[in-house]
Amino acid sequence: MSETAETKLQNSIEKIEEAYEYMLAYAAQGRKDEPAEGDASKVPSIRSFLENMFWGIENITLAFSESAQSISNDSAVVESFEHFKTVLANDALAASAVVGMALKVPSLSSQLIDNLNASTHLRCLLTDIFVLDEVLRIHQQKKG
Secondary structure, X not given: OOHHHHHHHHHHHHHHHHHHHHHHHHHOOOOOOOOOOOOOOOOOOHHHHHHHHHHHHHHHHHHHHHHHOOOOOOHHHHHHHHHHHHHHHHHHHHHHHHHHXXXXXXXXXXXXXXXXXXXXXHHHHHHHHHHHHXXXXXXXXXXX
8 A cells, every 4th residue: 555545544544533522522612603713711722623624525535545555456346345435435425515505604612513523424424434444454454
């Protein structure tokens, strides 16, 4: 697996997962408004987490495609990866639309983030990522 493709895939996954974890905590805070930039509370910005998530979502399908090319020469495995790539691309597109729309809101409330957390589009993508991460790990163990 090419180092840059693997790194980009892992970075995409990490940014999505980190943002989701932060979103869960942010949603529980009951904020009506997003803290102002430079707020004295030194709370990490929900917006920066969402921007990182958006980047990860936008890059995950291509990164998976590039990484998957070197996993196996078995035609059945390659075909299954191609089918999964279609699912991943569709789920990433839907999640990207939801996260992108949230990023256009002038102030991110806990309620909005809670609804974003509950979005089936985002949850489908997260499940895809969990499966993908495990499948790639198993293939790497069998190769190494």
